[in-house]
Amino acid sequence: MSQYYNAQRTRGLFIPESDKPFKLSRAKIDLFLNCPRCFYLDRRLGIGQPPSYPFNLNSAVDKLLKKEFDLYRAKGNKHPLMEHYKINAIPYQNKNLNLWRNNFKGIQYQHKPTNFVIFGAIDDLWITPNDELIVVDYKSTSKEGEINLDAPWQIAYKRQMEIYQWLFRQNNFKVSATGYFVYCNGDTDKEAFDAKLEFDIKLLPYEGGDSWVERTIIEAHKCLMEDKIPELGVDCDYCQYRKMSRLVEK
Numbered sequence: 001m002s003q004y005y006n007a008q009r010t011r012g013l014f015i016p017e018s019d020k021p022f023k024l025s026r027a028k029i030d031l032f033l034n035c036p037r038c039f040y041l042d043r044r045l046g047i048g049q050p051p052s053y054p055f056n057l058n059s060a061v062d063k064l065l066k067k068e069f070d071l072y073r074a075k076g077n078k079h080p081l082m083e084h085y086k087i088n089a090i091p092y093q094n095k096n097l098n099l100w101r102n103n104f105k106g107i108q109y110q111h112k113p114t115n116f117v118i119f120g121a122i123d124d125l126w127i128t129p130n131d132e133l134i135v136v137d138y139k140s141t142s143k144e145g146e147i148n149l150d151a152p153w154q155i156a157y158k159r160q161m162e163i164y165q166w167l168f169r170q171n172n173f174k175v176s177a178t179g180y181f182v183y184c185n186g187d188t189d190k191e192a193f194d195a196k197l198e199f200d201i202k203l204l205p206y207e208g209g210d211s212w213v214e215r216t217i218i219e220a221h222k223c224l225m226e227d228k229i230p231e232l233g234v235d236c237d238y239c240q241y242r243k244m245s246r247l248v249e250k
Contacts, residue, residue, distance in 0.1 A: 009046030014224045021110055024220070026120030026163045029213075030156055032220045035233035044224050049238050061140040061184055061199070062123060066101070069124055081182070082126070085203045089134055092125040100125075109170040114221035122164050128176065135164045135179040135208075140199070142186030147202050149181065157181065158206060166210035179206050 014022050024043075031049075032039040041047040072079045073091035082089065094100075100107045106121035124136035137160065141147070149157065161179045168175045184199040223230065233239040 009048065013046050014043050016225050019115070021115050021117045024116045024118055024217075026106075026118070026160060029118070029163060029216060029220060030159055032223065033159070033216065035236035035239060036223050036230040037233050038236060038238055039220065040223055040226075040230050045229075058140045062138050065138050065182060065184075066123065081201060081203055087126070087134075087180070087203070089126040089128045092127040092133060094125070097125070107164065107167045107171065109167050111217055114217055116217060116221060118163075118167060118217065120160070120164055120167060124182075126180075130174075132174050132176040133168055134176045135161055135168065136182060137161055137164075137179070138182045138184070140184040140186070142188060144188075147183050147185050147200075147204070149204055149206060158208070161206055162208040162210045163213055165208045166213040169210070177207055177209070179208050180204065181206060 012023075028039065028043060031042065038049055042049065069079055069091050073093055076090060076093070078087070078090050099105055100122050103121045106119040108117055108119040110117050122135065123138045126134040126136055128134065137157070139157065161181075165175050165177075165179060181204040183202045183204050185202070187198045187200055190198065232243055
């Protein structure tokens with residue numbers, strides 16, 4: 001991890017004078033909403049937050065879910081989970097699906113007022129008989145009790161869903177306001193591990209609203225155009241850590 005911080009990043013930075021389109025991911029929009037200062041340091045000055053360790057188990061669940069839904073997609077049939085929850089849709093077939101799933105490409109849209117190319121990588125899409133796309137996101141965890149979307153930190157999941165919905169609408173797709181989270185919860189109540197982890201899978205509907213996206217993109221652009229670093233984020237753990245570190249070092 002120390003090698004990551006041997007030098008300040010110089011590639012992929014926002015340059016106010018440039019007329020070239022600037023790629024801005026869904027995750028970086030969420031970073032701006034969480035802390036404009038960290039966003040500015042990252043996108044303008046090349047100093048990112050320390051990277052988190054990869055969640056390989058979550059990635060494995062995502063990969064297996066994609067394979068499973070793709071089997072039904074190829075047949076044009078509903079997945080049993082969709083049957084169980086009485087979802088009037090089937091997995092969507094499109095030649096660009098793998099591109100939209102690619103973390104470095106995803107579904108893209110060039111926002112002309114800012115010259116930002118907004119992009120995000122989806123997990124899945126379903127389609128209704130009325131040709132409405134349903135944005136679907138896979139999530140995995142292991143916790144006791146009922147799985148829901150009520151925790152304050154899950155606002156990031158909801159924003160993620162809404163940005164994906166916005167991106168497809170900007171690409172002239174008809175998109176349902178209702179998206180779904182395929183939420184997998186690892187079952188720890190078994191008597192033994194037996195070299196396998198079983199999951200309870202629940203389908204959680206979410207009614208998205210993307211009216212905030214346009215405004216936020218414009219605000220993020222305004223932030224990067226400034227020559228002054230934003231103030232420390234009061235609710236940002238990274239900012240508060242840096243603040244307390246400086247106080248102790250003095």
